[in-house]
Amino acid sequence: xxxxxxxxxxxxxxxxTPAARADVESGPKAGEKVPALKAFGVVGTVEGKEAxxxxxxxxxxxxxxxxxxxxxxxxxxxxxxxxxxKVLDTEVGxxxxxxxxxxxxxxxxxxxxxxxxxKINMSLKFEKTSLAAFDGEKSGPNNWGVNxxxxxxxxxxxKGKVVxxxxxxxVNETDVKPVLAELKKATENK
Numbered sequence: 001x002x003x004x005x006x007x008x009x010x011x012x013x014x015x016x017t018p019a020a021r022a023d024v025e026s027g028p029k030a031g032e033k034v035p036a037l038k039a040f041g042v043v044g045t046v047e048g049k050e051a052x053x054x055x056x057x058x059x060x061x062x063x064x065x066x067x068x069x070x071x072x073x074x075x076x077x078x079x080x081x082x083x084x085x086k087v088l089d090t091e092v093g094x095x096x097x098x099x100x101x102x103x104x105x106x107x108x109x110x111x112x113x114x115x116x117x118x119k120i121n122m123s124l125k126f127e128k129t130s131l132a133a134f135d136g137e138k139s140g141p142n143n144w145g146v147n148x149x150x151x152x153x154x155x156x157x158x159k160g161k162v163v164x165x166x167x168x169x170x171v172n173e174t175d176v177k178p179v180l181a182e183l184k185k186a187t188e189n190k
Contacts, residue, residue: 026147027066027155027165034157035143037064039103040110042117044130053101053132059159061187063092063179065102066146066153068138069113076151080172082124084152087173091180092128098183100129105146110135154179158186 028035037054041047045056053064065085068076077084085102092098104113113133121131140146146153150167156179157163163186166179 024147024150024167024169026145026150026153026167028143028145028162030162030164032162034160034162035141037101037103037141037144039132039134039141040114042114042131042133043121043126044101044132045099046130046132051132053103053130054157057099057101057157061095061098061158061183063088063098063100063183064155064157065100066140066144066150066155067102067104068148068151069104069106069109077168077171080170081152082120083173084171084175085126085129086124087176088179089124089126089129091176092183095183095187098128098187100126101132102129103132103134103140105134105138105140105148107138156182156186158183 034054036052038050038052040050041053046053067081070076085100089100092100104117106113110133117131117133121129134140138148140153144153144155145165147167150169152168152171154166154168155162156165164182166175168175
């Protein structure tokens with residue numbers, strides 16, 4: 001086989017092979033104490049004011065979502081992220097005492113997020129998910145270690161400690177299963 005034919009075949013194979021997605025680390029490490037989480041509550045347990053959601057949830061099992069959003073409030077993950085959140089909300093609804101707190105992050109978009117989040121809730125009809133907007137850096141609240149490259153950071157918490165953090169550059173409803181598995185494992189080991 002000619003070198004040019006081999007090179008052409010190799011080039012075609014590389015172009016047709018999907019690139020491996022690089023892992024992104026985001027969120028606090030397992031075992032760490034849950035840091036303060038001050039955000040403006042828009043829909044859910046706190047509405048129309050700033051609160052420390054971590055202090056409010058104390059030792060209760062909680063899933064925190066840090067959503068990277070565009071300036072207009074739309075989540076970077078679009079509809080697949082919406083499906084992830086809706087399936088997660090539905091599954092958490094079957095568990096006692098568990099709640100979800102979703103915090104929208106984005107530079108200079110705080111007011112747009114506050115305006116947009118009720119529309120998301122009206123569309124997805126969350127039952128166990130509170131929606132909040134963070135007024136600050138797109139890397140989120142201090143000590144949460146949110147990587148601004150992650151479209152979604154999920155932090156599973158139980159008894160005031162981080163169980164596990166997940167970072168997604170793209171997400172869909174199939175990603176709910178490992179999150180729930182970590183939550184169930186943590187709550188069964190009382």
